[in-house]
Amino acid sequence: MQLFRAVILRLLTTAVTLLGVAVIVFVVIRVVPGNPIAMMLPPGATDEDVARLTALYGLDKSIFRQFLIWAGGVLQGDFGTSITTRQPVLGLVLGRLPATLELSVMALVIATLIGGFAALTGTRLRGTRSEAAIDVANGMALSVPDFLWGLVLILLFGVLWPVFHISGRVTPSIELPFTTDFYLFESLVRLRFDLWRDIVSHMLLPALALAIPLAAIIGQVLKQSLKETMHLDYVTLSRTKGYSETHVITREALPNAILPTLTLVGVQFTFLIGGTVIIERMFSYEGLGNMAIDAVINRDLPLIQGIVILFAVIFTGVNLVVDLAYAALNPRLRHG
Amino acid sequence: MADGRGQMRHRVGLRLWLSAGWLTLLCLAALLAPWISPKDPLAQDLFLGRLPPFWMEGAEPGYWLGTDSLGRDVLSRILHGARVAMTVALVAGTVTCLIGAALGLLAGVLHGWVDIVISRLIDIWMAFPPVLFSILLIAVIGPGLGAIILAIVVIDWTRFARVVRAEAMAQAAMDYVASAQVAGRGRLGTMLVEILPNVLPMIVVLLTLEMGIAVIVEAILSFVNLSISTDDPTWGGMIAEGRTSVHQAWWVLVFPLITLFLTVLSFSQLGEGLKDRFDPVLR
Numbered sequence: 186m187q188l189f190r191a192v193i194l195r196l197l198t199t200a201v202t203l204l205g206v207a208v209i210v211f212v213v214i215r216v217v218p219g220n221p222i223a224m225m226l227p228p229g230a231t232d233e234d235v236a237r238l239t240a241l242y243g244l245d246k247s248i249f250r251q252f253l254i255w256a257g258g259v260l261q262g263d264f265g266t267s268i269t270t271r272q273p274v275l276g277l278v279l280g281r282l283p284a285t286l287e288l289s290v291m292a293l294v295i296a297t298l299i300g301g302f303a304a305l306t307g308t309r310l311r312g313t314r315s316e317a318a319i320d321v322a323n324g325m326a327l328s329v330p331d332f333l334w335g336l337v338l339i340l341l342f343g344v345l346w347p348v349f350h351i352s353g354r355v356t357p358s359i360e361l362p363f364t365t366d367f368y369l370f371e372s373l374v375r376l377r378f379d380l381w382r383d384i385v386s387h388m389l390l391p392a393l394a395l396a397i398p399l400a401a402i403i404g405q406v407l408k409q410s411l412k413e414t415m416h417l418d419y420v421t422l423s424r425t426k427g428y429s430e431t432h433v434i435t436r437e438a439l440p441n442a443i444l445p446t447l448t449l450v451g452v453q454f455t456f457l458i459g460g461t462v463i464i465e466r467m468f469s470y471e472g473l474g475n476m477a478i479d480a481v482i483n484r485d486l487p488l489i490q491g492i493v494i495l496f497a498v499i500f501t502g503v504n505l506v507v508d509l510a511y512a513a514l515n516p517r518l519r520h521g
Numbered sequence: 522m523a524d525g526r527g528q529m530r531h532r533v534g535l536r537l538w539l540s541a542g543w544l545t546l547l548c549l550a551a552l553l554a555p556w557i558s559p560k561d562p563l564a565q566d567l568f569l570g571r572l573p574p575f576w577m578e579g580a581e582p583g584y585w586l587g588t589d590s591l592g593r594d595v596l597s598r599i600l601h602g603a604r605v606a607m608t609v610a611l612v613a614g615t616v617t618c619l620i621g622a623a624l625g626l627l628a629g630v631l632h633g634w635v636d637i638v639i640s641r642l643i644d645i646w647m648a649f650p651p652v653l654f655s656i657l658l659i660a661v662i663g664p665g666l667g668a669i670i671l672a673i674v675v676i677d678w679t680r681f682a683r684v685v686r687a688e689a690m691a692q693a694a695m696d697y698v699a700s701a702q703v704a705g706r707g708r709l710g711t712m713l714v715e716i717l718p719n720v721l722p723m724i725v726v727l728l729t730l731e732m733g734i735a736v737i738v739e740a741i742l743s744f745v746n747l748s749i750s751t752d753d754p755t756w757g758g759m760i761a762e763g764r765t766s767v768h769q770a771w772w773v774l775v776f777p778l779i780t781l782f783l784t785v786l787s788f789s790q791l792g793e794g795l796k797d798r799f800d801p802v803l804r
Contacts, residue, residue, distance in 0.1 A: 201641065203648070205642075205648075206648050210657075213657060324793070328793075329785055329786060332740070333737070333778070336760060336774070337782070339767065340767070458650070459651055459652060462650055462656075463652045463745070466744075477653050481653075482660070484660070492653070493650075493653060493654075496650045
């Protein structure tokens with residue numbers, strides 16, 4: 186019952202947050218200088234043309250009225266029409282979402298693998314020079330943001346030793362037989378490993394750039410948490426039973442040490458998704474973030490609104506899932 | 522154990538000194554840029570385009586780190602770029618810190634509706650992708666140094682407010698605060714005299730980290746060409762340019778990138794180093 190009430194409260198605050206985001210974006214982008222309508226029309230258009238098009242996009246009404254009309258549409262799944270492409274915003278945004286999701290999830294997987302490996306190795310080799318080396322590498326990975334890692338990776342694996350692609354999502358000359366926009370996933374399902382390799386080769390560097398800071402955080406927190414667990418009596422007991430140190434770490438200590446890391450990964454994952462905006466731009470990867478920057482440059486108000494709202498939905502959604510998962514996984518909260 | 526700690530402290534000290542040294546060097550470079558730059562950072566010379574750095578064949582004397590596609594001296598542009606970077610770090614970092622820490626303190630000490638409003642605002646802010654938010658703000662405010670600083674302040678105050686609020690709440694629950702109040706101090710008095718000094722070390726650490734973040738934000742905005750006017754050299758602008766010609770002239774990307782990398786690393790190592798210094802457990 187207590188859990189149920191907590192969930193309802195959590196859902197309500199999430200709704201308030203999303204409403205707040207919608208209001209702020211709406212107000213902020215309406216003070217943007219530069220008339221998007223004038224940019225749509227060819228030079229020499231009359232004032233009458235401008236007025237007609239302004240009315241068509243509803244930009245002649247008060248901000249409050251515009252917001253009500255827009256919010257009413259959103260509740261029916263209508264996010265308006267993009268000013269530059271004149272297509273429905275929802276379709277455009279959903280068309281790009283899979284690319285960003287695939288990139289984010291791939292980065293998350295890489296980060297978990299690297300971070301987990303670093304934490305386990307560091308724990309296994311504790312007290313040695315190798316542990317100190319891992320700590321130093323971790324500290325560096327943590328201090329430098331994805332933006333800089335992206336550039337470093339471009340230099341290393343795009344220029345110095347050009348083994349990966351540094352631009353785009355797939356080689357443009359390739360014909361894609363896909364029906365969805367989940368290229369990576371669909372190429373696997375269709376067993377088209379030739380395509381899969383090309384797609385991965387495009388995604389690997391941007392995903393790695395996003396993954397490095399998160400991997401460092403996972404490595405640090407999991408290692409700390411393992412360190413605390415390793416001192417517990419039951420771990421000592423299993424060691425006296427004669428299990429190998431590796432077994433003790435991975436089978437006995439790890440399951441108990443993993444919970445704090447899990448919640449942290451959830452929160453950090455939203456930061457990673459936020460990072461896709463600039464990383465996609467840097468690697469000319471056709472995802473949401475790249476589209477968002479174009480939309481800002483082109484003053485495409487409905488599109489900006491749609492993308493920011495979608496990001497906010499993803500962020501709050503991830504946080505919600507993490508909180509619920511934590512409540513479900515933590516026995517103290519479940520029965521409390 | 523005692524040995525290990527001594528070693529640890531030694532390493533912390535080295536880290537602090539190296540970072541502080543690099544940052545001091547940068548501040549000097551920023552202040553003295555007009556006098557120590559070997560060339561005019563804006564002077565173009567198409568006959569000297571894409572000259573390699575001094576140790577490579579085809580280098581021209583005087584252009585130590587080579588030139589970009591327009592023949593502008595890379596070293597001089599990095600030195601002048603330090604002016605923008607350091608200004609943004611110091612001004613944006615400090616203003617963000619003041620506003621964010623003040624709001625966090627108020628929320629943590631006063632509770633009630635002040636806390637509810639500030640916490641809700643933090644939640645809403647956290648639901649924005651920060652990079653997109655800053656790009657959007659710059660598009661609204663228009664380019665320029667002031668605009669970048671304003672955007673950083675508007676976006677990043679939550680970094681301080683969140684942490685300071687939690688810490689102030691923890692402090693406010695302690696006995697010494699209760700005894701101060703029994704002794705007759707008002708709530709605001711308690712906040713400033715009793716709680717603030719205790720959260721100050723943490724605020725200083727956050728400030729150092731924020732300065733590094735501010736430098737990165739400026740670079741990102743220059744990278745998407747939304748920073749200050751295109752004439753003034755910025756590291757981000759140089760990096761964006763270098764990214765497009767990376768196959769023809771890697772040095773246009775590499776040198777500003779190394780500078781930016783070391784700067785961000787220094788700010789964060791300085792922050793981490795200070796954190797270890799302030800941490801009573803380690804001491």
